Amino acid sequence: MGKIKEHPVWEVYDLHRDCRLNVKYWSKKLVRVRRINLAMEYLILLTAPGSAVAGLVFWETANGKTVWMILTTLTALIGIGKPLLKLSDKVADIQGIVTHYRSLDNQLKEIGNDIRRENEYSPAMVSTFKSIARQTDRISASEPIEEIDANLQKSCFEQVNIELPDTIFYVPSNQND
Numbered sequence: 001m002g003k004i005k006e007h008p009v010w011e012v013y014d015l016h017r018d019c020r021l022n023v024k025y026w027s028k029k030l031v032r033v034r035r036i037n038l039a040m041e042y043l044i045l046l047t048a049p050g051s052a053v054a055g056l057v058f059w060e061t062a063n064g065k066t067v068w069m070i071l072t073t074l075t076a077l078i079g080i081g082k083p084l085l086k087l088s089d090k091v092a093d094i095q096g097i098v099t100h101y102r103s104l105d106n107q108l109k110e111i112g113n114d115i116r117r118e119n120e121y122s123p124a125m126v127s128t129f130k131s132i133a134r135q136t137d138r139i140s141a142s143e144p145i146e147e148i149d150a151n152l153q154k155s156c157f158e159q160v161n162i163e164l165p166d167t168i169f170y171v172p173s174n175q176n177d
Contacts, residue, residue, distance in 0.1 A: 016108035024156035
């Protein structure tokens with residue numbers, strides 16, 4: 001396998017796996033941010049004075065008054081802090097990143113299919129690959145600056161290696177590429 005891994009097509013397959021990893025990683029981050037945003041919005045709606053929950057008889061009891069006071073205080077703090085967190089902006093930004101990586105993942109898959117179909121890594125394919133690599137660099141630069149979640153990244157990496165093992169990639173028999 002050593003000589004085969006030296007073939008230029010591996011730049012396509014390695015970038016394909018990188019894009020798939022980024023799709024998985026940022027999709028999971030997106031789900032987390034959406035859940036946090038939804039939980040905050042739900043709590044705000046739940047404790048709004050006109051909500052059906054606000055009118056429950058339970059809140060008139062001693063324990064109920066204490067719980068309601070804690071909930072409304074928490075909601076007030078969330079209401080103040082939520083705009084500062086800019087979760088809606090984060091959702092939009094991460095969604096854009098996921099969409100771009102997903103598009104590149106599909107384009108790289110198509111290049112792989114073309115390599116298999118034509119039994120070569122043609123100059124046109126190389127040119128397309130280079131364009132995709134430049135797009136990948138631009139998307140990577142637009143990712144939010146944050147600490148990488150190593151456990152999530154490792155989990156996504158393992159999933160990608162199961163989905164896209166070396167054995168599924170086609171290496172042309174013509175070694176003149």
